[in-house]
Amino acid sequence: MLSNKMKMALPILVAIFIAILPTPEGLTANAHYFFAVFIGVIVGLILEPIPAAMIGLVGVAFSATFGLVSDSAKASRDWALSGFSNGVIWLIFAAFMFALGYKKSGLGKRIALLLVKKLGKTSLGLGYAVAFADGILSPFMPSNTARSAGTIFPIAINIPQMFNSTPENEPRKLGAYISWVAIAATCVTSSMFLTALAPNLLAVSLVEKNADIVITWGQWFSTLAIVMIPLFLLVPYLAYLIYPPEQKHSPEAPAWAAEELKKMGSITQKELIMLGLGILALVLWIFGKQIGVNSTVAAISVLCLLVLTNVISWEDVITNKAAINVFIWFATLVAMAGGLKKVGYLDWAAGLISTWLEGLSPSIVVLVLVVLFFLFHYLFASVTAHVVALLPLFIGIGVNLIPADMVHSLALLLVGSLGLMGILTPYATGPSPIWYGAGYISQAKWWMLGAIFGAIYLAGLVLLALFII
Template sequence: MMTVEKKPGSPRIKWKALAAACMALLIILLLPPQEGLPESGQRALAVLAFSIVIWVTEAVTYPVSAAFIIVLLTVLLGFSPQPDEGGMIGTKTALEWALSGFSSGAVALVAGALFLSAAMQETGLDRRLALTVLTKVGTTVKGILFGVILVGILLSLFIPSPTARVGAMIPIVMGMISAFGLSKNSRISTLLMLAVAHTATIWSIGIKTATPQNMVGLNFIEKAFPYPITWLQWFLVAAPLSLVMSIALYFVLLLLIRPEIKEIPTKKDAIKKQLRDLGSMSASQIRLLIISFAALAMWATEKSVHSFDSTTIVLLLVSIILAPGIGVLTWEVAEKKIPWGTIILFAAGISLGTVLLNTKGASWLAKIIFQSFGLSHLPLLILLSILAGFTILIHIGFASATSLASTLIPVVIAFVKGMELTNAMQGMGIVLITQFAIGFGFILPVNAPQNMLAYGTGSVKTGDFIKTGVILTLVGYGVILLFSLTYWKWIGLLP
């Protein structure tokens, strides 16, 4: 019998999971016509089912799944009638739909922001910023924990990827643990590593540019509702939620992961030594720091001081980062450091969501899932509690919040559009709060890539994620309901 030799480093394919995804696709394709669902919508839902199985099981890598989605959308929709019965769609139009996500300004924003993240890593500015903050917080365990959380918040302003932020923090924290003479299996190590991962997740909710999943949701929200959301508007709505959860994180970790000691007894200047070893700031770090603060200033004053949108701002900054003479990053380095697969997945997810909306597949699915149970007639608070709870629960099965946003937000938008609402702002508020709930990936290591990085250090066990993640999830869910009754009403997001 001939055997296939697997090359080192080749991606692992889960053949049973891939077969299950194909089976889900075929089952929906072979279903009889459904009332109110165009044939093209049924085929789009078949691709959605295939995608969900692929994403949940990680049968193939995310970039490969994106390629499958694009091909399936092109072939299946190309030979189906138009949603309005106006003739066949054709493969040319279907391909345009399948690639529509790649022309989205949201994709350009994510790609540009990843250039900024790569520049941070290449110049070492992320490490310098982190160590500078940590030198100010003292040597007590509580002080160091506070510093780690504070660094996570600070990096969220500059680095648009929670995975990259955790990747920047892990070597620093592990270096501190080693310098303090502690084992990587100590409770202090567990405490700090959980703080790194959870802070990255929490502030992916609070800052518009802190994670790609926000751009997925915004792409659909801004097309559906006549209210563009600036960086500052998102911050004013979502940052208080992240701030409350950060405070809760501090106390939850101290309560559930009790450190062996209250203060580091030896080598109190270990963090300062790491900072001194970096030497003085390089010219490239100074230039990048100026560029980064300029980006924050322009994002924060979007639509108030100037008319540049977030995408234009970040692309302008990328051109400066790459510019000869004044830039800090070469294209050769960018090619190696930027996760291009993330961008491809992001674009394919937007394409899938757009097709679901265009073919009326999303509105039909929303009617089946939500309207059939009478959710559209429930009081607003109960409706939000069900939507947020449903979103948090299904995230347990997703390893990518970007994939979940691509899947869920179009369906929620279609559901909201079918409700009898007094104004569009109310509908946008419901969808935006659902988007916040998508960021709740605290419970399992596989719920987020940043969790897997922390888990991979050996300092954190699955049980540590579960016991802290469940409490954080409950706290966050409670804060969503509390803010729905108070703060979000006060600022006009909800009626």
């Protein structure tokens, strides 16, 4: 085990080592230095010698202070604060408050007990219950943050607590398994349906704009379902094998849950209010686009109603350390990831890739592009940012290097990877910080599991590529 001093020193040493290397041709010195800081931040997040939010804040502060993103002090300030105005960040913050509302009202406990009563004989059964809940909602909710973090998290997080599994007490008993199944399942469902992830819709429009290729809902599902349905059905079982819960069987749990429900008595007024507000949020998230209400605005509005109806108090909001910690952490990472695009690093990397791929067979080009597009997500804290920064570039490379009839398949593979890549890191997609912030899985363990499941998901994409190209 590394000492804390070593954990503190390693990110700095890695950043310095990269910074003193010669600046690659075509890249500015500031872009090179910013990339060094970015990698230092990533190493820091893996080792976590200090809280993750502080690591991100140090990276942003250092880069802005030394003008690595812009020579202008005002532009540097605007960049440093850009993550705090990101809609997904506020949606994540609101999701934490929803979870608190479910807990304080008692509704989360009641729903968790009902799930345990019906499916609680085995931990695997509970894993499938969480996964299927996401699967049912996914075609109708284009925000996986609203779906997984705002709707499923507040309920699912109550289940391990029923078995006395908390972040501080026996997290591996059940809580860690439930958390991992939830994030792993939502990553698959986000790729299974065009309408299960907001960046999917953006990606389809960019493909049409850059390659004149139209991808319909039916084309998306019929092509990607070949891999996504088997992956989705395997997720709870794979997690059970790779990251097993310590408590596997609990034949007495359903009877115990039934007894606890009796003790709770009839549903209370606060529970009914919480249920109504939960349904309101769900309706606004599903139909928000049609009625002109943004998902983040909907979440903040419902948060206000939670306070006004006294389901939670304002004191609860401003003293929720986990929510504030994740808010700062994710906001700084969004800014850092956006900085890579701003300094020109991503454009330079894409140009370099295009040069390397010239002369290879079209099938190999497709496979390499899919793998690189997936792995590049390690550099992003937002799927939307990934789409905007890289999808047009990768589609452009494909148009230049492969036959026209293969570009459609390449486009489907690239856009179909957007949900799956969310499994890679604790900041890779909107719900990730919520499930990580629950505290059941350490950052180091998350990176390890992310690499394992990322490899499985990527293998599925490669198999699909071999089938359709």
